[in-house]
Amino acid sequence: MKGLSTSTLFQQNYNANTHVVVNQGGTSSGKTYAILQVLFCMACAEEGMVITVVGQDIPNLKAGALRDALTIYKNSALLQRWVANYNRSDRVFEFVNGSIIEFNSYHDGQDAKSGKRDYLFINEANGVDHAIYTELALRTKRRVYIDYNPTAAFWVHDKLLGKPDVQLIISDHRHNPFCDDGMRKRIEALKEENIELWKVYARGLTGKVTGLVLGNWHICEEIPEHAKRLACGLDFGFTNDQTGCIEVFMQNGQLWVKELFYERGLTNPDIGRKLTENGVDKQMLIIADSAEPKSIEELRRMGWNMTGAMKGPGTVNLSIDILKRYRINITRCSVNLIAELGKYKWKTDKNGRTFNEPMDGFNHLIDPLRYIALNKLRVNTIRRSRSKLPWKEPNFGARDYDMALF
Numbered sequence: 127m128k129g130l131s132t133s134t135l136f137q138q139n140y141n142a143n144t145h146v147v148v149n150q151g152g153t154s155s156g157k158t159y160a161i162l163q164v165l166f167c168m169a170c171a172e173e174g175m176v177i178t179v180v181g182q183d184i185p186n187l188k189a190g191a192l193r194d195a196l197t198i199y200k201n202s203a204l205l206q207r208w209v210a211n212y213n214r215s216d217r218v219f220e221f222v223n224g225s226i227i228e229f230n231s232y233h234d235g236q237d238a239k240s241g242k243r244d245y246l247f248i249n250e251a252n253g254v255d256h257a258i259y260t261e262l263a264l265r266t267k268r269r270v271y272i273d274y275n276p277t278a279a280f281w282v283h284d285k286l287l288g289k290p291d292v293q294l295i296i297s298d299h300r301h302n303p304f305c306d307d308g309m310r311k312r313i314e315a316l317k318e319e320n321i322e323l324w325k326v327y328a329r330g331l332t333g334k335v336t337g338l339v340l341g342n343w344h345i346c347e348e349i350p351e352h353a354k355r356l357a358c359g360l361d362f363g364f365t366n367d368q369t370g371c372i373e374v375f376m377q378n379g380q381l382w383v384k385e386l387f388y389e390r391g392l393t394n395p396d397i398g399r400k401l402t403e404n405g406v407d408k409q410m411l412i413i414a415d416s417a418e419p420k421s422i423e424e425l426r427r428m429g430w431n432m433t434g435a436m437k438g439p440g441t442v443n444l445s446i447d448i449l450k451r452y453r454i455n456i457t458r459c460s461v462n463l464i465a466e467l468g469k470y471k472w473k474t475d476k477n478g479r480t481f482n483e484p485m486d487g488f489n490h491l492i493d494p495l496r497y498i499a500l501n502k503l504r505v506n507t508i509r510r511s512r513s514k515l516p517w518k519e520p521n522f523g524a525r526d527y528d529m530a531l532f
């Protein structure tokens with residue numbers, strides 16, 4: 127379509143002629159963007175097209191495909207002429223020719239039986255049940271697009287790939303001319319940190335991502351009403367990295383975590399505004415990355431109750447040991463934190479052997495969680511651990527120590 131800047135991935139998806147088009151790929155390859163552009167074109171090309179974009183849940187859609195769709199729409203004067211209205215509460219683009227693009231999520235197969243459509247897009251399909259896919263695909267007349275990062279084989283591999291009416295397109299950041307250099311570097315740097323993650327996120331190859339650093343987290347709907355606020359955690363970023371901020375609560379001996387913001391390009395006054403917008407009051411303790419004393423001081427002068435996270439050798443592993451002792455409940459809306467936790471692995475060498483050190487990168491919301499562990503949860507934990515030790519403290523690696531205790 128004139129007025130849209132596109133990549134080769136767009137051409138491949140636009141020209142596909144199978145009923146199902148599977149886009150497997152590394153991160154930032156442009157899959158979601160390209161498929162959305164194709165869907166916008168289809169909506170304009172014919173009257174009355176019904177197009178459904180499906181995600182695991184609404185927060186994931188809002189932070190991913192829906193946000194990208196709004197960006198594409200806002201950046202194209204031509205599209206703005208084609209779209210009569212964007213209905214924010216129902217998440218539907220309504221076109222002047224009667225076509226619609228709706229964004230939705232479904233609880234189960236039964237829920238997915240309602241409605242029929244011309245085109246379907248299952249965004250990040252490894253978060254969507256096969257039963258939901260089946261019901262939706264059955265009711266899709268023209269084409270089904272699917273995209274995902276292949277962290278492990280799932281129903282697409284078992285039930286779709288290799289079938290006659292299914293096309294597979296594998297892409298990675300090298301296919302995306304719009305990916306910035308900082309992001310490319312961070313993706314390629316995974317090779318030094320964890321080869322399995324590099325295969326998945328840098329090359330789009332099906333992996334077997336196991337052995338996450340933190341496996342003790344669960345998704346919850348909301349923070350319980352009477353949970354006690356512990357602190358906020360803050361990691362500074364600017365051009366290349368996001369500034370990440372979370373709020374942590376405690377109830378019944380469990381941690382409850384909510385992502386507050388995760389954004390590039392924030393100055394310190396912007397951070398202050400974001401804190402206020404998110405209901406953080408000036409008494410609330412904010413534990414921040416101690417590598418940025420100047421920013422901490424600037425925010426303190428604005429009236430925020432800032433402190434630097436404890437630092438020094440061994441603190442990264444110590445904080446992980448502390449976090450492992452809790453059940454960590456993360457609100458469903460914390461999509462960026464959940465995405466980071468899904469990638470947070472131990473470093474490996476090129477033969478896949480694991481080091482006792484977590485990878486560094488994609489942790490702008492995990493680091494704030496570690497800061498809170500170090501400054502607010504540490505004392506009790508160490509006291510409790512020592513009293514439980516049946517022997518003199520030996521030189522265990524942090525993880526052995528954890529295993530020996532629990």
Ligand SMILES: Nc1ncnc2c1ncn2[C@@H]1O[C@H](COP(=O)(O)OP(=O)(O)OP(=O)(O)O)[C@@H](O)[C@H]1O
Nearest residue numbers: 131132133152153154155156157158159160304305
């Ligand atoms: N045609 C385009 N025009 C402008 N920017 C683009 C285009 N395609 C991709 N981008 C940029 O590249 C980024 C990554 O693209 P996209 O989100 O589609 O990748 P992805 O393959 O879906 O990544 P992930 O697997 O992490 O979801 C986008 O956020 C956008 O900034």
Ligand SMILES: [Mg+2]
Nearest residue numbers: 157158159273
């Ligand atoms: Mg995507």
